[in-house]
Amino acid sequence: MATRTAAVERTTRASRVGAVLGALLLGGLIALPLTGESGLMRMVVELIALLVLAQMWNLLAGYAGLVSIGQQAFLGLGGYALIVLADDLGVNAFLAVPLAGIVAAVFALLTAAIVFRFRGGYFAVGTWAVAEVYRLLVANTPALGRGTGRTLKAVFPLARETRELVTYGLALAIGVVAMAAVYFYLRSRQGVGLMAVRDSEPASESLGVDVYFTKLRVYLIAAFGTGVTGALIYLNLLRISPDAAFSINWTAYTIFIVVIGGLGTVEGPIVGSLVFFVLRELLADYGAWYMILLGVLAVVAMMRYPQGLWGLIGERWDVHVFPVRRRVRLSGPDEAANR
Amino acid sequence: MAWLDAVVQGILLGGLYALFATGLSLIFGVMRLVNLAHGDFSILAAFLAVVAVRVLALNPLLALVVVVPVMAAGGYGLQRLVLNRLLGRGILPAVLVTFGFSVIIQNGLLQIFSADSQRLNPGGIETASLALGGGLAVGWFSLLTFALAVVLLGALQLLIGRTAVGRAFRATSDDGDTAELMGIDNHRLYGFAMALSLAIVAIAGIVLGIRTTFTFASGPDRLLFAFEAVIIGGLGSLWGTLVGGVILGVAQTVGAKLSPGWGILTGHLVFLAVLLLRPAGLFAKSRRVD
Numbered sequence: 001m002a003t004r005t006a007a008v009e010r011t012t013r014a015s016r017v018g019a020v021l022g023a024l025l026l027g028g029l030i031a032l033p034l035t036g037e038s039g040l041m042r043m044v045v046e047l048i049a050l051l052v053l054a055q056m057w058n059l060l061a062g063y064a065g066l067v068s069i070g071q072q073a074f075l076g077l078g079g080y081a082l083i084v085l086a087d088d089l090g091v092n093a094f095l096a097v098p099l100a101g102i103v104a105a106v107f108a109l110l111t112a113a114i115v116f117r118f119r120g121g122y123f124a125v126g127t128w129a130v131a132e133v134y135r136l137l138v139a140n141t142p143a144l145g146r147g148t149g150r151t152l153k154a155v156f157p158l159a160r161e162t163r164e165l166v167t168y169g170l171a172l173a174i175g176v177v178a179m180a181a182v183y184f185y186l187r188s189r190q191g192v193g194l195m196a197v198r199d200s201e202p203a204s205e206s207l208g209v210d211v212y213f214t215k216l217r218v219y220l221i222a223a224f225g226t227g228v229t230g231a232l233i234y235l236n237l238l239r240i241s242p243d244a245a246f247s248i249n250w251t252a253y254t255i256f257i258v259v260i261g262g263l264g265t266v267e268g269p270i271v272g273s274l275v276f277f278v279l280r281e282l283l284a285d286y287g288a289w290y291m292i293l294l295g296v297l298a299v300v301a302m303m304r305y306p307q308g309l310w311g312l313i314g315e316r317w318d319v320h321v322f323p324v325r326r327r328v329r330l331s332g333p334d335e336a337a338n339r
Numbered sequence: 340m341a342w343l344d345a346v347v348q349g350i351l352l353g354g355l356y357a358l359f360a361t362g363l364s365l366i367f368g369v370m371r372l373v374n375l376a377h378g379d380f381s382i383l384a385a386f387l388a389v390v391a392v393r394v395l396a397l398n399p400l401l402a403l404v405v406v407v408p409v410m411a412a413g414g415y416g417l418q419r420l421v422l423n424r425l426l427g428r429g430i431l432p433a434v435l436v437t438f439g440f441s442v443i444i445q446n447g448l449l450q451i452f453s454a455d456s457q458r459l460n461p462g463g464i465e466t467a468s469l470a471l472g473g474g475l476a477v478g479w480f481s482l483l484t485f486a487l488a489v490v491l492l493g494a495l496q497l498l499i500g501r502t503a504v505g506r507a508f509r510a511t512s513d514d515g516d517t518a519e520l521m522g523i524d525n526h527r528l529y530g531f532a533m534a535l536s537l538a539i540v541a542i543a544g545i546v547l548g549i550r551t552t553f554t555f556a557s558g559p560d561r562l563l564f565a566f567e568a569v570i571i572g573g574l575g576s577l578w579g580t581l582v583g584g585v586i587l588g589v590a591q592t593v594g595a596k597l598s599p600g601w602g603i604l605t606g607h608l609v610f611l612a613v614l615l616l617r618p619a620g621l622f623a624k625s626r627r628v629d
Contacts (some may be wrong), residue, residue: 067434120430121373125566136604288446295443
């Protein structure tokens with residue numbers, strides 16, 4: 001009998017091609033400021049913000065099974081943390097962006113003490129209720145400008161071009177770090193544990209995975225990423241108010257992006273963000289119809305194509321640009337048996 | 340006296356919250372589904388009543404006769420055509436689909452009725468009040484709402500405790516597969532539960548529309564208040580839900596008395612306090628929470 005060898009594959013041809021294309025895209029984005037198109041740069045910042053929000057929510061819902069409807073809490077807290085750190089405490093505004101993520105994560109630890117008492121559907125409503133508490137607390141705090149909100153003043157002395165350029169660079173860095181962090185986290189030992197928890201809590205617990213801690217860790221990571229993104233968004237917008245920063249719409253956009261793009265895949269949020277952005281530009285003049293269309297698309301996707309657009313592509317052609325699974329490939333005489 | 344007044348108003352408001360909460364709790368009890376569009380369905384019913392009042396020249400209270408069956412039929416259809424198809428796929432699809440409905444309903448209402456606030460006017464009863472002496476007065480309509488909540492909860496209690504349908508609800512809630520083996524058609528039963536839930540929430544929505552103004556975006560708050568009343572009262576307890584609604588209502592009116600911006604926030608904070616001190620709620624009889 002001929003010998004057969006087994007090897008664990010962790011990369012695919014698509015992932016190698018994707019790495020090259022990704023590097024080219026990143027190079028293009030780094031060179032973009034040379035064109036001086038500040039409108040285009042703002043759009044890229046917005047797109048990156050949506051992508052990171054989507055990746056964070058996908059980590060929660062698609063990988064940890066935590067369907068949060070309250071991520072706007074951490075977005076708003078991140079935005080307000082930026083203003084307080086930069087304007088009130090004199091921290092450099094750009095340095096305040098990552099620090100805002102830490103603030104959001106600290107609040108997430110408190111929030112988890114409450115919302116982790118709920119499971120499934122009640123977890124979803126519970127996170128929403130707590131996000132409302134944060135909104136109302138901020139709206140009743142005079143130092144935070146109550147319902148009217150505040151303006152980020154720390155960046156006023158900077159020339160507009162400088163501010164836009166640094167914000168753009170920061171956004172690129174956040175996008176790259178977030179993508180890499182999600183990808184490598186999911187490929188790590190902890191990532192395997194996380195997917196095990198999603199698939200069966202009792203089974204993973206019996207294999208030694210600490211279910212509670214695994215979920216808590218993902219919840220904190222997602223809050224950090226969402227908080228950083230909130231700070232980035234308001235560094236770009238400069239004007240914050242509780243109703244806008246803690247709006248459920250942020251989470252609605254995020255959910256639609258992930259569900260349409262493909263829940264539980266790293267590629268899905270990328271595809272979803274692009275679809276969302278294109279639809280938004282196309283339907284800018286149709287007001288509420290745009291949200292209705294997105295809602296219908298998400299409902300149809302959830303019913304008929306729960307794998308989303310990327311799932312359809314990935315299944316049809318077996319493409320995995322960000323392979324997070326390990327595959328055993330046998331080589332030897334009956335290689336055909338692999339397929 | 341002003342404080343006592345706030346408490347009395349809060350208790351009566353609690354009756355309305357119990358109406359919102361009952362539909363949510365029923366659905367969760369029977370099929371472990373949390374309908375994130377629950378509040379939006381109530382606002383949809385209120386807008387349907389606005390249309391019925393305009394087109395059929397009905398009193399809003401008579402509009403109930405038209406709107407409630409329409410909402411019940413819609414609920415049955417929603418469950419049979421959409422939500423039943425998501426059964427057995429875990430909780431995530433149902434949560435996300437109902438969230439999608441929430442966004443679709445809100446934006447649909449915005450598109451059709453604009454962002455203007457609406458109100459249902461039943462012709463005087465909403466402002467008539469009953470003097471209790473000592474400068475204290477309660478609105479007739481608030482009293483009626485509370486009485487309606489008590490009657491509906493009582494009727495539901497009888498339905499669940501004493502009828503064949505109620506027995507089927509309880510059996511399916513305990514163990515859906517075994518109930519199915521015993522000849523219960525779970526899919527039809529779930530359709531019936533959703534019809535009942537939306538009928539109750541339609542009544543709640545119309546009552547809300549008579550009490551106060553509402554807009555396309557009033558739904559999510561109703562969902563949150565309903566959820567809080569259910570959790571404060573304890574899962575699986577109908578009368579607990581009424582107590583939960585009353586506690587939430589009193590917290591809101593007393594909080595608003597403290598400072599105008601603090602009404603709803605105080606309600607949320609009391610909910611969080613109950614949750615931290617009595618995680619299972621005040622009157623829980625539910626077997627499990629997941």
